[in-house]
Amino acid sequence: MRLTRRDAVAALAAAGVAVGGGATLLSDSPEKSDASPLDDGTVATLVAAAEVLYPSEVEDTEPFVTRYVQRRNADEPDRATAVADTVAYLDEYTDAWFDAAFASLNPADRDDAFRRMGVDTADPDPDGSDVERLRYYVVNELLFALYSSPTGGKLVGLENPRGNPGGLGSYQRGPQS
Amino acid sequence: MSADRDRTPSPRVDVCVIGAGPAGALIAERLADRGHEVVVLEAGREFDFDSRIDRMERSIRPAHGGLSVWEMGGERDAYSSTGEWFYPLNTARVKGVGGSTLHWQGMVMRLHESDFETDSRFGVGDDWPIEYADLKPYYAEGEKVLGVAGASDNPFAPPRDEPHPMPAFEPSYSDSLFAEACENLGVTMHSVPNARNSESYDGDSQCVGYGTCKPVCPSGAKYDATRTIDDAREAGARVIDRVPVQRLHHDDAGETVTAAEYVTPDGTTHRQEAREFVVACGGVETPRLLLLSESSAYPDGLANSSGLVGRYFMDHLFAGTGGVLDERTRQKHVGFLTSGTHQFYDDPTVGTEQGIPAADADRAEMTPMKLEFFNYAGPSPVEMALDGETWGDDLLGELREGYGNSIAMGGLVGQRPRKDSYIGLDPSTTDDHGNPVPEVHWRVDDATERAIRRANDIQRTILEALGAEITWQVGPEDTGPAYHHMGTTRMGTDPTESVVSPRLRTHDLDNCWIAGSSVFVTSGAMNPTLTIAALALKAADHIDDAL
Structure with missing residues (x-):
């Protein structure tokens, strides 16, 4: 199932980012916004994380995540710093255990890295330990983006997931497949 | 301002x-x-x-x-x-x-x-x-x-002289699943009045379906x-x-x-x-x-x-019963209710000829109740995902397993005043x-607890008529307040x-x-x-x- 620009807009709306930016997001250019303080390496690592966190039937993860994280962190330097610091921790961890940056690992090793560090059972906490912040700023951030979007919802049969202003039509309709 | x-x-x-x-x-x-x-x-x-x-x-x-x-x-x-x-x-x-x-x-x-x-x-x-x-x-x-937003389709409501300011929200797909069971049992469903815009009202937006009404x-x-x-x-x-x-x-x-x-x-x-x-x-x-x-x-x-x-x-006090159906129920698209029944409000002891047994109690032994048909039964996929211990295809499998077939009724039971x-x-x-x-x-009185049990009995009867497998019930032992002081x-x-x-x-x-x-x-x-x-x-x- 293909993630679209509209999914990114919807996910950003659920995350409190002004949908007025939607016009820009719906343009053809997926390049990062001038205001985004995330560097390319950080964005690439987040995309690599999403490739593991998202189910295999999701397509076009890279442009979706790029749009989402750039816009999400634009004009929020504290959040962007926290995301970058957390991603740096992730790379330090995989450097120590796998001799490579996270984004350079194959998907199986990325999955293994997450589980080794205990992110699967960690409490998401923006002010917590390294792993708890990783769960908050990377894992849950990316899962929130996917499953609050219409395409993420459709994966489980819910076109209008919580957080998405999807209107008053879908609740009246019967199953779509 | x-x-x-x-x-x-x-x-x-x-x-x-x-x-x-x-x-x-x-x-x-x-x-x-x-x-x-x-x-x-x-x-x-x-x-x-x-x-x-x-x-x-x-x-x-x-x-x-x-x-x-x-x-x-x-x-x-x-x-x-x-x-x-x-x-x-x-x-x-x-x-x-x-x-x-x-x-x-x-x-x-x-x-x-x-x-x-x-x-x-x-x-x-x-x-x-x-x-x-x-x-x-x-x-x-x-x-x-x-x-x-409401409709004058509730035969149990007290008299009113004018329609509601806005039309009621349309019934949900989930309501339609309840409708046949309720009709067979002689239970009348009707709309729920919402202080929520079914259309643009006095300069404020129509509901756009964020689904997080509360909170x-x-x-x-x-x-x-x-x-x-x-x-x-x-x-x-x-x-x-x-x-x-x-x-x-x-x-x-x-x-x-x-x-x-x-x-x-x-x-x-x-x-x-x-x-x-x-x-x-x-x-x-x-x-x-x-x-x-x-x-x-x-x-x-x-x-x-x-x-x-x-x-x-x-x-x-809340009284609720829920379970699962062997078909999709379309929950969690919106965060509000569209159908209920006040048939048992004035006298919770009454039954119906078609299958709700009368209670073995006098009216004075119970407090009033209203019953509702949920549009948000079961877990929310996005919240399941954020609480999960896995990701990728495994997580999607868990979400598909956990979401989609839930069905539930809720209700409020009144409490008798006690000094x-x-x-x-x-x-x-x-x-x-x-x-x-x-x-x-x-402190809560015995009449209230009896009414909660009665609400549970009616809910169970309706859900069983619907073909649901009952998986949970909130009764007098585990009920809680509705936050109405x-x-x-x-x-x-x-x-x-x-x-x-x-x-x-x-x-x-x-x-x-x-x-x-x-x-x-x-x-x-x-x-x-x-x-x-x-x-x-x-x-x-x-x-x-x-x-």
Whole structure:
């Protein structure tokens, strides 16, 4: 199932980012916004994380995540710093255990890295330990983006997931497949 | 518009309203609109509307506790729960401009005629000193102000003279699954009135389906009292936030309130003087403020010569049953209800010829109930994902397994008033200003517990007729409150048996009025806010007369 620009807009709306930016997001250019303080390496690592966190039937993860994280962190330097610091921790961890940056690992090793560090059972906490912040700023951030979007919802049969202003039509309709 | 940055008092005004929830807001708006000078003092702060999407995210993501959505908790909001059942007070309220309507569900039904006459009709509880007919025009006006979407398809509702201001929301797909089972059982389904815009209303958006109505509506399509506060300001009222009132002062004779003493965020104490005072702080903080305002003339608390301030604390109790169907049920698309049944409200003991057995009990042995058909049964996929211990294809498999087939009914059961259920003061713990915190001593009676069991029985019968596998039930053993605080400054004609008169003025003080659910004599089983609005509009008329 293909993630679209509209999914990114919807996910950003659920995350409190002004949908007025939607016009820009719906343009053809997926390049990062001038205001985004995330560097390319950080964005690439987040995309690599999403490739593991998202189910295999999701397509076009890279442009979706790029749009989402750039816009999400634009004009929020504290959040962007926290995301970058957390991603740096992730790379330090995989450097120590796998001799490579996270984004350079194959998907199986990325999955293994997450589980080794205990992110699967960690409490998401923006002010917590390294792993708890990783769960908050990377894992849950990316899962929130996917499953609050219409395409993420459709994966489980819910076109209008919580957080998405999807209107008053879908609740009246019967199953779509 | 935002709250007044200048927190010094106004020169003596006509009306000082304490509390900027729906009751206080409505009175402030009505009286300011009639040319009176009004100051509203609110303990909490004014929240920026644009922050609501951030608050919605907090409500969805597990890292942020529920209390953080509207910034409840801490020393300011400390309390004690000492009753037979724990009472989660801070989950049950919001302090701020708009009050608890900021996080409410938005269901707005009128009480039934029987709720005003439980003693006369059933020999239990007490009669109100007013009848449904007295409130009927105020209910209609309240529906206009709150913006109610509803339909006249409820054969069990009390009489009304006009349609709702907006059409009801269309039934859900899930409702259609219940419809055949209910028809076969002789149970009549009907729409649920919502204080939520089914179409654009008075400049506010139609509902856009965020699905997080409770605890936050980011679009503003659900009514909250900030709308009325805005109207009050436009009419000339002054609204000051973050100024918790510490006590009320009275004259030497103990006949009139002279000033409300409040504290600003920088710790400065001020007194707001007024001709009339309205206490509209909800069913817990209203009696607490009166109790904190004890004096030599009122050693047991202001306006408390009856000894009943804080007594008869009531709430509604939840009864629910749920399970799974072997087909998709389409839950969680919206966060509100579209269908219910009030067939068992006036007499929960009645059955139907088609399959709901009558209860083996008299009407007097049970309290009223209303039943609802959920549109949000079972888990939310996004919240399951954020709480999960896996990801990728495994997580998607878990979500598909967990979401999609849930079905459930809920309902509220009324509680009978009892004197030993009360709000008091706990002097062993103090708040951020050194005042004793509220003590919530909540007790529930046997009739209420019987009604919860009865609600469960009806729910189970309907769900089984639907073919559901029942997987959970919330009954008397594990029920909880619906966060509707009622009864703690009850209305009556006898000053020894009540705190306020039918005009909503305290028996003891000539210029002290109380607005809100604390004046309810019985709870009914309907969500209280429409009745709060109706009573506030009634009180506004009486205060206007007094001025």
